[in-house]
Amino acid sequence: AQSVTQLGSHVSVSEGALVLLRCNYSSSVPPYLFWYVQYPNQGLQLLLKYTSAATLVKGINGFEAEFKKSETSFHLTKPSAHMSDAAEYFCAVRDRAAGNKLTFGGGTRVLVKP
Amino acid sequence: KAGVTQTPRYLIKTRGQQVTLSCSPISGHRSVSWYQQTPGQGLQFLFEYFSETQRNKGNFPGRFSGRQFSNSRSEMNVSTLELGDSALYLCASSLASAGGMANEQFFGPGTRLTVL
Numbered sequence: 001a002q003s004v005t006q007l008g009s010h011v012s013v014s015e016g017a018l019v020l021l022r023c024n025y026s027s028s029v030p031p032y033l034f035w036y037v038q039y040p041n042q043g044l045q046l047l048l049k050y051t052s053a054a055t056l057v058k059g060i061n062g063f064e065a066e067f068k069k070s071e072t073s074f075h076l077t078k079p080s081a082h083m084s085d086a087a088e089y090f091c092a093v094r095d096r097a098a099g100n101k102l103t104f105g106g107g108t109r110v111l112v113k114p
Numbered sequence: 115k116a117g118v119t120q121t122p123r124y125l126i127k128t129r130g131q132q133v134t135l136s137c138s139p140i141s142g143h144r145s146v147s148w149y150q151q152t153p154g155q156g157l158q159f160l161f162e163y164f165s166e167t168q169r170n171k172g173n174f175p176g177r178f179s180g181r182q183f184s185n186s187r188s189e190m191n192v193s194t195l196e197l198g199d200s201a202l203y204l205c206a207s208s209l210a211s212a213g214g215m216a217n218e219q220f221f222g223p224g225t226r227l228t229v230l
Binding site: 044049 | 118147149156157158169170172206218220221222223224
């Protein structure tokens, strides 16, 4: 069965500092991997996705993530945090054999300090 | 292009009642998936419908059911509501049911259900 672990349920960063959100997955087959962001009282918005085309994936709003098969990781980074990055971030995995079912990590809430 | 819409946005029910939530996917999308989001359990997959057929089901009791209409709109129903059913219910639509990134999922804003 697939699973996703996000280290740290809360992360606090200063504006302008590096944002690093950790995600480790387990999957029996090469997965599709995703990062979503959720702002208060809203649904999920796709930040970026890994589809095996390239291990370094660039997404929206300056975010990027690197797929490391040997570490079963897909960590999300942004070089310089902005106040608007305050939100909850979810890593998700989709097993190619399981249709559209997404398995989500527990989420990491990001607080950006001025 | 309009996004995924969900109605109602907020709902308050009492234990034992039933509720129906509605989801209208992005035009042209044929797959609709439903997720439950709670502080304790996080985001959990409920089920997926494609071309009016349930394609996949999560680990929820039979009180949770759904259907999809020929125009791809979907409804989910929860019968005999329990306090623990209080959650944000999210709907996501995609072009296809499986195979490749054509099935990237787009989420609606959710319906927040409160069971008293």
